[in-house]
Amino acid sequence: MRTIRIALIGYGNVGRAFAEMLLRKEDFIRNEFDAKAVITAICTASRGACIRPEGIDTRTLTEEMFDRERDAFAVIESGEYDVMIELTPINIMTGQPATDHVRRALALGKHVITANKGPIAWHYRELRDLAKAQGVGFCHEATVMDGTPVYNLTKETLQGCRITEVSGIFNATTNFILTEMEKGVSFEDAVAEGRRQGFVEADASMDVDGWDAAAKLTALMNVLMDVEITPLEIERTGIGEITKADIDAAKAQGKRIKLLCRGTVEKGKPVGVVAPTLVDEHTLPAIMDATSSYVTIDTDLMGATTVIEEPFEPEIDHTAYGLLSDLFRILTDFSHKALR
């Protein structure tokens, strides 16, 4: 049986949900991959890091096990892991420090899984090529629509198709706010409700101003359309200026306002747009309520394929599942390579 050792760089809600899911799927991993997944390092934002080459039982993890002197780079340089999972908070404007974490782990010949879309939005091509040169996996399914397969769908099931356009609703927070506003709730109350439910950040501006959607669009375009574009190059309009009157006027015309994303290549140049858009009430974007989202992938051979995510439970578990599915991908693709 193989052992795959995991370093978690960041240990918030997603990291903890992932650790729990890993325990729940222990038998599946053994039966399906003849492997045992062990967390050997955890790095937190404020309490330092815990490195245990023999494995950490996350059920009995205590404050005292962390060493405040050790940071993310100490964990990464320790080398006591096969897969680094990048879970630090995103800085959409720079992609840092996540990009440096990913770059260094790949350079050390480690597999990398990232839930942080910064590295994909800013430096995808470089990191992809580095992973390839190192012969390791570089997975990022959880960066768009949580664990809903978007990248893997294209990579594993639409092989040989050329992607001509990606479009959809990528940001759940703004979709939730717009849905609430249609019910008569004020912008402020909708944001407050989203905060209460746990999916609106303390600073909602990254969502409201369209930066999160722009980063996801960038990530999808870089990966699926093989272009090089950054979030700053996206034509971006947020929903901050949308008023109750706008929404009512749309309704009166049998329409709704949705924050749509669309990426194409025009005359060899990548073009990405994020903007509130009037859509007919009987179309796919119009019926995406609350925290649902979708991606449509237009191709040369297969027409349009759309994937919709409808979270049943709080979003957080779905992100953790995205990380788990990436781990399965690495266990599958590198089955020939002794992980330990």
Added chain:
Amino acid sequence: MRTIRIALIGYGNVGRAFAEMLLRKEDFIRNEFDAKAVITAICTASRGACIRPEGIDTRTLTEEMFDRERDAFAVIESGEYDVMIELTPINIMTGQPATDHVRRALALGKHVITANKGPIAWHYRELRDLAKAQGVGFCHEATVMDGTPVYNLTKETLQGCRITEVSGIFNATTNFILTEMEKGVSFEDAVAEGRRQGFVEADASMDVDGWDAAAKLTALMNVLMDVEITPLEIERTGIGEITKADIDAAKAQGKRIKLLCRGTVEKGKPVGVVAPTLVDEHTLPAIMDATSSYVTIDTDLMGATTVIEEPFEPEIDHTAYGLLSDLFRILTDFSHKALR
């Protein structure tokens, strides 16, 4: 470079579209898989078979190259191929002769791709286990929603999830007829228009009576939910009894009538239902117009994931792409095995 030799059992529109697509993707196959795909046998319904171990150039194929004395089994027994592609017309009531073709090719240690859903609806578990025992591939992506990834989506990207329900609109013909009837077109005229556009069979009853949808639901349940159910066990109601008055009454309530499919497991027993259903106009089934279709897969870990197919071009190419994506899957999964 590997050579992968293909036998086409059936050579109608889909077979010819596949042969053409194979030529178009020659470079891709060489670059991506270090392989050359060669058609070495073609079996037709009425003209017999053509077997050429050195390869058949389908661009210059002539009537004289076929031997009327040879049938599908002569091709299958010849062994002059690595992959058999089953493309004969479906008999939904028996799954034959496709099942016998598939069974024999697998027994001979050949990879099998089927666009014919009969074998999957009637004998999936037996054939899957036979393929596994023989160490060969058994692929069937084109049996539901053409080449839109449904099986591969689940197998490759939702690993570790338990599928609790499959549902959706699986039959394009009935969806087209219902859409036309809403526009005021009569049932008969809608069928005639579908025939003119080439996607309604001479005998429309398999579609209209819900048999095609039932066979697809059976196929999805057998593969994704690991049950054993046949089309005869599906609770099936067609659209033949739907009148203009029904459709108008639905519209007056802000609803539409759609032929929905739903498969679950209740108390350990698989339950499948195909039936015309009243759906609210602002829901996913309601906005599926004309020949669009979708599958929703409910899971334990990832909520609901939905895949939508919207054909841009005539449906036929998408089925051929489904075969091609299955071929890519075999080239990927059996890369370690010398194909020749």
